[in-house]
Amino acid sequence: MTTIVDRTLGGMFRQAKSDLAFFPGRFAMAWRVATLCALMTLVAMVYGIPESAISCYLILFVMKPDAAESMVMAIAVTFLVTLVVGLVFLLIHFTLDAAPLRIATLVISSFLFLYLGSASKLGPVGSIVALVIAFVMTLLSDVPLGEVATRGLLYAWLLAVSPMLLIIGFNLFLGRAPQRLLRVTLSERLLVAAEALRQLNTSSLDKIADLLQEGQSEHQKRARFVRIFHLRPAAEAAWLESAVQSSYRLLLAISVLPPGTSESVRLELAAYCTEAAQLIAAGHFAGPPQLAFAYENDVTEEIKSALIILACPEPEQDLAHPKSSFFFADAFTNPVHQRFALKTTIAALICYLIYTALDWQGIHTALITCYVAAQGTTGETVHKLVLRIAGCLFGALIGVLAIIFIIPSINDIGELMALVFCGVLLAAWISCGNQRIAYAGVQVGLAFLLTVLQGFGPSTDMNVAFDRVVGILLGNLVVYLIFTRLWPVAIVQSVRSRIGHALRGLANLAALSFLSRSAALKEAIAIKEEITFARQELALVPFEPKKLRPRADEFVCLETILQEMERLCPVLFLPIDKSVSDVDRLRTLSEKGSRIMLSGEQIQSRESPLRLPQQDDLTIQQRINRLEALLGT
Numbered sequence: 001m002t003t004i005v006d007r008t009l010g011g012m013f014r015q016a017k018s019d020l021a022f023f024p025g026r027f028a029m030a031w032r033v034a035t036l037c038a039l040m041t042l043v044a045m046v047y048g049i050p051e052s053a054i055s056c057y058l059i060l061f062v063m064k065p066d067a068a069e070s071m072v073m074a075i076a077v078t079f080l081v082t083l084v085v086g087l088v089f090l091l092i093h094f095t096l097d098a099a100p101l102r103i104a105t106l107v108i109s110s111f112l113f114l115y116l117g118s119a120s121k122l123g124p125v126g127s128i129v130a131l132v133i134a135f136v137m138t139l140l141s142d143v144p145l146g147e148v149a150t151r152g153l154l155y156a157w158l159l160a161v162s163p164m165l166l167i168i169g170f171n172l173f174l175g176r177a178p179q180r181l182l183r184v185t186l187s188e189r190l191l192v193a194a195e196a197l198r199q200l201n202t203s204s205l206d207k208i209a210d211l212l213q214e215g216q217s218e219h220q221k222r223a224r225f226v227r228i229f230h231l232r233p234a235a236e237a238a239w240l241e242s243a244v245q246s247s248y249r250l251l252l253a254i255s256v257l258p259p260g261t262s263e264s265v266r267l268e269l270a271a272y273c274t275e276a277a278q279l280i281a282a283g284h285f286a287g288p289p290q291l292a293f294a295y296e297n298d299v300t301e302e303i304k305s306a307l308i309i310l311a312c313p314e315p316e317q318d319l320a321h322p323k324s325s326f327f328f329a330d331a332f333t334n335p336v337h338q339r340f341a342l343k344t345t346i347a348a349l350i351c352y353l354i355y356t357a358l359d360w361q362g363i364h365t366a367l368i369t370c371y372v373a374a375q376g377t378t379g380e381t382v383h384k385l386v387l388r389i390a391g392c393l394f395g396a397l398i399g400v401l402a403i404i405f406i407i408p409s410i411n412d413i414g415e416l417m418a419l420v421f422c423g424v425l426l427a428a429w430i431s432c433g434n435q436r437i438a439y440a441g442v443q444v445g446l447a448f449l450l451t452v453l454q455g456f457g458p459s460t461d462m463n464v465a466f467d468r469v470v471g472i473l474l475g476n477l478v479v480y481l482i483f484t485r486l487w488p489v490a491i492v493q494s495v496r497s498r499i500g501h502a503l504r505g506l507a508n509l510a511a512l513s514f515l516s517r518s519a520a521l522k523e524a525i526a527i528k529e530e531i532t533f534a535r536q537e538l539a540l541v542p543f544e545p546k547k548l549r550p551r552a553d554e555f556v557c558l559e560t561i562l563q564e565m566e567r568l569c570p571v572l573f574l575p576i577d578k579s580v581s582d583v584d585r586l587r588t589l590s591e592k593g594s595r596i597m598l599s600g601e602q603i604q605s606r607e608s609p610l611r612l613p614q615q616d617d618l619t620i621q622q623r624i625n626r627l628e629a630l631l632g633t
Helices: 009-019 026-047 052-062 067-095 099-119 124-142 146-174 178-198 202-213 217-228 234-254 263-281 298-311 335-357 365-373 378-405 413-431 438-452 462-485 491-511 517-538 552-573 580-599 620-631
Strands: none
Touching: 026 052, 026 146, 026 413, 052 067, 052 124, 052 146, 052 413, 052 438, 067 099, 067 124, 067 146, 067 178, 067 217, 099 124, 099 335, 124 146, 124 335, 124 365, 178 202, 178 217, 178 234, 178 263, 202 234, 202 517, 217 234, 234 298, 234 517, 234 552, 263 298, 335 365, 335 462, 365 378, 365 462, 378 413, 378 438, 378 462, 378 491, 413 438, 438 462, 491 517, 491 552, 491 580, 517 552, 552 620, 580 620
C-alpha cells in the first residue's frame, strides 16, 4: 500500500531493498532495454550518428513493458520529430546568422510543446520534442555554413528517429504482447483473491489493496490495443476487455468482505478463483462457475456476480462511453500549465546562456537536464532532482570505472556493445521499479552512457565525462532555484484538488442505481485513482521546501480523510440500496468539502484525526459521520 515515507536511515534502507527486489517481468523488461541500447550503439558507431548517448536515453524513456504501447509511442515520436525537424529546416535560412531569432525559436517552441505536454494527452512526448528542438537550435550557434547546418539537422533527426525505428522493429519480434501481459495480470488478481478468500487477514487484504491501487488505466489501455490492432480474435479481445473490468470488481468486493462470512463459502469461491487463474495463465477462457452455496451476504453475491461475468466472453454493454478530449478539462483555465512550461523554458535558457558565455560546450547536458527533471509540483521536481543527482553520481562512477579498467582493453564494437549492455541492464533494472526509484535508474543509464559513449568508438577521455556530469549538476541547480522561487506549486494544492474530485465521485457513486454496475465500477475506479495519486503525492511532502509544506495537523488530517474515503468507496460500490438521507448527506458533504478543498480554506475539523480509531466494519452512516467531522462540515 502507498504509505508515507519512513525518513529514518533504517527505514530508507528497507524501502530501497524492497524497491530493488525481483518481481515477475522486471528482468524481462531490463534485458530488452539493455539489448536495444547495445544495438543503438552499434548503429551509431557504424553510421556515425552523433550523441549516441541521447539516442540510448530515448530508448530508456520510450520503451514500455507492453510492445504495442512502445511501438505506438515510437511512431508518435518519429512523426512529431520529423514534423518539427522539417519546420526547423525551413527556419534555418532565417536563424543561422541571427542569434536573437534562434533564441526566440527556442523559447516559443519550448513553451508550446511543454505546455501541450502538461495540458494534454501528449504527455512526456511534448518534453521530448521540446528537448530536440532546443538542442538543435543551440547547435546552430556553432555552425558557420548553411550546408553544414543542414547536415547537422539531418543528424539530429537520425539521433531521435533511429532509436524509435529500433524500438518498433525489436518489439515486432521480441516484445511482450499486451494480451500475454493481460493474462498475467488477470491470473495474479485471481490468485491474490483466492488467497484472501482462504485467509481473510491483514496480509492478504493488503495485497488486495496493492492491486486496487495499481488502477485500471494501464490494463485498459492494453485491452484496447488488443482490440484495435486485432492482436487476438474478436471474441478473445472482447473477453479480455471485460475480464479486466470484472477482475477489478472482484477485488473491490473482497476488500470489504465481512470477517464473519462462512468459511465454506469462502473456500468454494477461492477454489474457483484458483482454477480460473490456472486456465487464464494457460491461454484459455475461464469456465463458468458452478457455485452451490445459497445467499450469504451482499458481498458474496457481488463476488459471485463478478466471477460469472469474468467467465462470460461477451463484455457488458456500456452505452454511456463518452470520448475524452485531447486537452485536459483545465487546459485553458489553470495557469499551472503555462507556468510549468514557462519555468522549464527559463531554466533551459539560463543554462544555455551560462555555458555559451563560458564557452564551455561540454556542459550542454545542463540544458537536457532541465527538460527531463522538471515536474508539475515543487515537491515532485525536488524529488526528481534528488533521484537525478544520486543516479548521475552513481552512473558516472560506473562509467569512470569502466573508462579506467575496461575500455583500454576494448578492441572492437562488439566488446563496446557488451559493456553498454551490462551498464544499461543495471540501470534498466532500477528504472523498472516504482516511482520512488524509477527515474534514478533512467539517470544512472544516461550518466553511464554519457561517460562511456564519446564520439564513434571507445574513448578514455576523462574530461568529457567530467564536463557532462558538471552539466547535469548545473541543470539540477538551475531547475531547483527556478521551481522553488518562481510560482512554486505546493503538493498540498494538488492533494486538495484530488480529494475534492474524489468527494464528488463518492456522491455520484451513492446516487447510482444498484443495477448500474458498469457505471458504478467506472466511478469507483476513478475515485480509487484519485485517492492513490493523492497518497503518492503526500509521500513527496518531505522533499518540499519548509515554507510549502502543510502543517503537521493538516498533513495528518488529509491522510485520514483519504483513508476514510478509501474505505467508503467499495462499500458504496456494492449493489445495495442506499438510503435517501445517506445520498443527500454525501451530496452536501461533496459540495461543502469540495469548496473547502479547492478554495484552500483551512480545514476546521470537529474531531482530531488521531482520536479516530481505524475500523473496517463501520456502516455507511458512520463513515459519513467521520468524514463530516474531519472536514468540519
